Amino acid sequence: MTRDLAALTSWHADWSGLKVAVLGLGVTGFSVADTLVELGAEVVVAAASGSDEHKQLLDVIGARFIPAPDDRAVPTALEDFEPELLVVSPGYPPSHPLLAWAERHGIPMWGDIELAWRVRDKVRAAEWIAITGTNGKTTTTELTATMLVAGGVKAAPAGNIGIPVLDAVRDPEGFDVLVVELSSHQLHWFGRNEGGEIAPLASVCLNLADDHLIWHGSAEAYRDAKAKVYERTAVACVYNLADIATREMVEDAEVQDGARAIGFGLGIPGPSDLGIVEGVLVDRAFLEERRTSALELATLDDLRDSGLASPHMAQNVLAAAALARAAGVTPAAVRDGIRSFRLSPHRTEQVLEQGGVVWVDDSKATNAHAANSSLSAFGSVVWIVGGLLKGVDIAPLVEKHAPRLRGAVVIGVDRAAVLDAFARHAPGVPLVEVDEPQTDSVMPAAVSAAATLAQAGDVVLLAPSGASQDQFSDYADRGRRFAEAARGHGRRNDDEIGIEPREGGDRDDDAGADPSGATDTL
Template identity: 55%
Template sequence: MSSAPGSGSVGGRLDGLTSGSADWSGLRVVVAGLGVSGFAAADSLHERGAHVVAVDGAQADSHPALAERARILEILGVDVRLGPGHEAGLPAGVEIDLVVTSPGWRPDQPLLAQAAGAGIPIWGEVELAWRMRPAVGPAPWLTVTGTNGKTTTVNMLASMLRAAGLRATAAGNVGTPILEAVLHPQPFDVIAVELSSFQLHWSDSLAPHASACLNVAPDHVDWHGSLAEYTRAKGKVYARTKVACVYNVQDPVTEQLVREADVQEGCRAIGFTLGTPALSMVGVVDDILADRAFVEQRKTSAAELATLDDVRGAAATLAPHNLANALAAAALARAYGVPPLAVRDGLRAFTPDPHRIADCGEVGGVRYVDDSKATNPHAAAASLHAFPHVVWVAGGLLKGADVEELVREAAPQLRGVVLIGADRAAIAEALARHAPDVPVVDVPSTDTGVMDVVVAHAAGLAEPGDVVLLAPAAASMDMFPNYGARGDAFAAAVARRAETSGE
């Protein structure tokens, strides 16, 4: 086995691997997990002369995409080991200098635990990507994390950067795999990087130009082991930041994470707020997004960045959390020097990803909205707060999350609730405590046609002017392959209802 990180010849060599043109040849690497990011890691390392063993516990014959990735790597000469047992420990008979893990692998996963116990360094694919940037003129990173809103914010940011004439992309936990973005044959000017808590856990040398943590609420505690560890991982987004650490004025945890961060000399703390911005903040004045952080006379004046209509776009409702996302993106763009007009034009050009406060149509005077991406209570709360009267479609896999506060705060808005999924009983119990007068329909079926039943029940509870909102507060895998399939099923059921009603 190799020596511990930072000691001996191997540790010293790893310290020197800080660009794609460094000498990676002969490095003995295990790539754990052959998803999209694992494939990119194995391919990039092999191309630079590293000896790579790629392992995954899944069976190729039941995962066509995995089989295709494995086939390509084997043709290139990578040692690929698939199937149950290969994730249970380090490959036998192989000397190992480094493990590169996919973000979904937990620290207590046997292979990773064994590597850590042996003193073998473990990098995530984001850490690897940072170390493979070009030696000269690498694209700066603008990094974003948070329990909710990451993808929307990063895509808004990329749109603003492109509106400023920059060659930019969204990468990381969204869009392009970060290694592909870093190694693209046509280099980017700047990269907007979404980072999950998993990716941040395995990253230790990133030094972004500007960084943001949008919010912190309980999530993925099963992976991190505690809320404190999850919060600590989120706070790593600020480490070594050069120009601006962007925090949420409405979420004191994010400001505290900035205070605790070890940043580069001259780095500033920049707040974003739904209220009037104080000094070194971006916020809202009347219907204007205003910048009091990146203007010369910020003590006495502000720059107009955009209007609320620019954020709203074609949507019927401007959800407060989407406005917060726009402000965070604007702060990061301004930290990179994007002019105000490009912030506005980027917001105007932005199109939200599916299943995020997406209108599915109106039937009988009732609006139907798909926010299937609201897979935890914090996201569901933000969605519910966007509408005055809601028939709430909720339930799925809560992953141990507590729904008490969510239900208590949402109770005054609820016209009715339709519950689905494995953990619907926990939500029903909270409703009985905090909203005993709100009618609740329990739908126990997990059949593929369950959404027609759900929509029919919701329509029966709704009144004209209400919103039927799919914001489950839970993951989808108990009933659907992913949150997208859940949202698609809801939208299709709404369309069928509209068709049968003649609307």
């Protein structure tokens, strides 16, 4: 008898004996397997790799690991298992052979977020606030949760931020609100299955720029995945006034009756918007007299004290404030949340100031959109750039910011594309190419090269515009190695590295911040 998966919409439904295959054994995959075993399902986990710890824990909880190292073949053990359901970790692209196999055999496929939504009532069913965007997701998620907590709401950040939603759902204390960061990979699986339709209290797509094009297959598919964040929203669809794509997503979304469109931007807000008036962040959305009045939320001085004063960070603050206000917290709680907030590491984090040169770690700038915001915040930059470009053309970014570049240091496996962009659009910018095969050598070489290029008044900026997994374990590892190398660069002899900058022409040493940076978003 085929199980009616549409009926599995509660922790307290009958999950016993359901045969589930989980794809992936990272943090998300293990949380899925652990949850399903607890529900009484029969679980196997298929993955190309996984930590020894996770494999051992699978044995402990009663799940089985199936090695799936060959992308072209379906493991016999997985076929023999005959799963009734596949739960897919975010790393598996839609084109993966295992997903094609499941499609051919009519096996339903869920993402981890759909499973979490279905079983969210284990303790008590928290409201969800859903956050996505090409950039700024993690900061906005953390800010929103901080504002909610400041308002007395029992809230927690979860999702793509690093805390699996399933772990938050199973917390024995429970939550009033979960603030869920969603990647485009997770959103891809939304709305495919009856009973699994997520309905957030409030939602936002912060911005949209090309990213993950190889994973999704096209810019349109990437955009369509992001747009799913707004579907079935109950109270507020928050969008970026400076990004027409996000407004169009809201206009196209099927939402619940009474849901409102709430804009945010750096200018004077209209009714139903949040914005800035004479150095004050104001709310003209969540008050009865919004056509004639506004509520003060915080000041730009508050943002400066918390390291949030750059244009893209201010937009993140306004988006978070709109989400928190949609959940019912007061303006005072928004202000208190901002004042108590501190940025997580590797997000425009100053790690050193020496000899008039400031060293800034923005390793979280893993795409051109984020790097654009980061570069726009500084006037004269030595740019450490490169990594996995994920199919995105970096040339427009190089062309736009060439006037502010003292020089550039190119790292990563996709160096050829970066070097070509500089040759075509910024031939006068001095370049150093770091061709170091060992992870331990990359950042010492890059920092030493940057030190030879930088002058007093410059910022040495790690804003790679690419993913990190080509040379590092993740963006945090990349940023940490940069910070360590920067702090130690004065104690090293640059000659030991043996890297000399290529000759470049003149640059505009008086280049200031690009005015367009005022509307850039992280």
